[in-house]
Amino acid sequence: MGSQKSINHAAAADKFIANESRTDWHNASVSYLRKKRDVGAALVPEWETLRSLASGIKNNVLGNLDQYLEQFEKNAQANGVQVHWAVDAESHNRIVTSILERHKVKLLVKSKSMLTEECHLNPHLEARGIEVVDTDLGERIIQMRDEGPSHIVAPAIHIKKEEVGELFHDQLQSEAGATDPQYLTEVARQHLREKFLNCDAALTGVNFAVAETGGVVVCTNEGNADMGAHMVPLQIHCMGIEKIIPRQQDLGVFLRLLARSATGQPITIYSSHHQKPKEGGEMHIVIVDNGRSKHLGRDTFRNALKCIRCGACMNSCPVYRRSGGYSYGYTVPGPIGSILTPGFNLEKYKELPFASTLCGACSAVCPTKINIDEQLYKWRQKVYEEDYLDKTKETGLSVAGNVLSSAKKYKRASALMRWALKWMPRFMTHNRFNAWAKKRELPEVPGESFRDWYRKNRK
């Protein structure tokens, strides 16, 4: 267990919400993605069947992952691809660095990889004098701001176009005060074009790795991942071990679900299949564990690895939309992040399973049917079992537990509580120590409880 400071989601959320109009704007922007998902999904009559298929395929993958990975490696190697295995983030970064250093790479263009964010590849490369440029617009914006992603599909969703205008003005010398998205995109395009023309290697993430072909599939809208991979002889694709799907035909299930779940699009603009190196070039695939196989060993929680990173759970989460991605303190925020992170470091992320009302929207929207809300509930039990529950909370609830397991104690305690709430002066019940009463009234206390009424009138 790590000794790092715990993520305080509630405090970060409190700060985010302090700017209420911005919170409303963030909520509306993220909700817009969800609304588009609803429209897109409704156009597929067999949507619920597709979800069941996807869930079944992923269950099969997780149950036979070792075999599929070996099959994938064998087929990829037969295609002339160099396959590397990384046990953790550090070894991933080392592998990528050694490939780049061997080719004397000065400039790497990178696209669509949450995994390299997870492994903190950028600072690792920069420390070794290799320039990295994220080429997807959202990713480039947050890179220029020296921030991490706040959403896995729309990494810069927390940033307004006015702020992008200022950023580009400062760093790319665009017109001051520009807010027109088309103009700003053109500025980014010209800036990135120069990077593409001068880069020595390209790196992308992987959406699906097909065991039977040894190929990888990368889904993007901007095409920058392809621009990079096609420009230079050296291409690298980094993937978590869970990205495997058994057969090419399974893409027919996942590609239909992924883009619709993410943004409501029938399919991403580009679904690029990378199978073998270019003539005279090199293609590398880095397969990363970084805690995943440990997670696979946890019966209750393993199916979180079915995630295809569509972001629909974030878009559906009423908490995420009002607390922002950074409040979760991890690359993958929101509901799915809250069930993955406790597996990496329970002490550090012990608050995240509680950053939810357990409303269940995440599970209901998930294209691979991950039981996210149930896992949040189960992680809460782990937090208590491992003795990480806040002691004030624990003591209070232990007293309540004792009272509630006996009718006699319950009757006595409740009479006392109602008496207190009715007769205590308001400053004692409505104060800064009572979080309920900060913005809410306490319920009015009736003259008698239901039980008292029943006893008088019905017994």
Place this chain on the structure above:
Amino acid sequence: MSHQSIRVALFVPCYVDQFYPQVGKAALQLLEKCGCTVDYPDEQTCCGQPLANSGMEQAAKPIYHHFVETFGSYDYIVVPSASCAYHVSHHYDVIEQTEVVKKVRESIYDITAFLTDVLHIESLGARFPHKVGIHQSCHGLRGLQLARSTEQMIDPYSKWEHLLHMVSDLELVQLERPDECCGFGGTFAVAEEAVSAKMGKDRVRDHLNSGAEFITSGDMSCLMHMEGLIRRNKWPIQVKHLVEILNTDG
């Protein structure tokens, strides 16, 4: 329709017992109107959810056993709270699954589902001449599937609407976000006070914008949270539990 042969135990959740006795009374009277023989077991306390949702289900086990002991002999356990019904049916899997535990988990019903699925109520003789917005509590909606949620791509249905359509002169309003959570979430309401209050505010605002005079729900806990905000901000809207509306006189 007479259902006098069915022995129904009324479970009144702890916070309803203490703060909203009128909801317990309405539930009792409504079940009796529908012909049930209703008993209120005096030994009842709570289903244990407040502890379990905080991670302390191990510490809640004595409450679970007490609940099973109190309610084990009835044909049906009916509760005016989808959340409590959901907890007993879905989370009492951590105690030994004896015959009586299994029976309790199967025979507990949220009152909405009991009226529609067991009693098959088709008319009520109730009247409520107001504009009403339904707050679909999450445990009722996604937990007990009392209605279709917007995530699901299946034909729409709603057991709440089915019952409210039987009430004369009641007008249901259309909401912008028909199934967004209100932000109560048990201890979430205090542990994540800022998000909770903001969610509640947004939820009430949606009902206000739709012209509703009342917000109704099958879960008083959601309504307690929203009522707290309504009273603090003096918003022109009230809350009423579903059974209070269904139990009105025609």
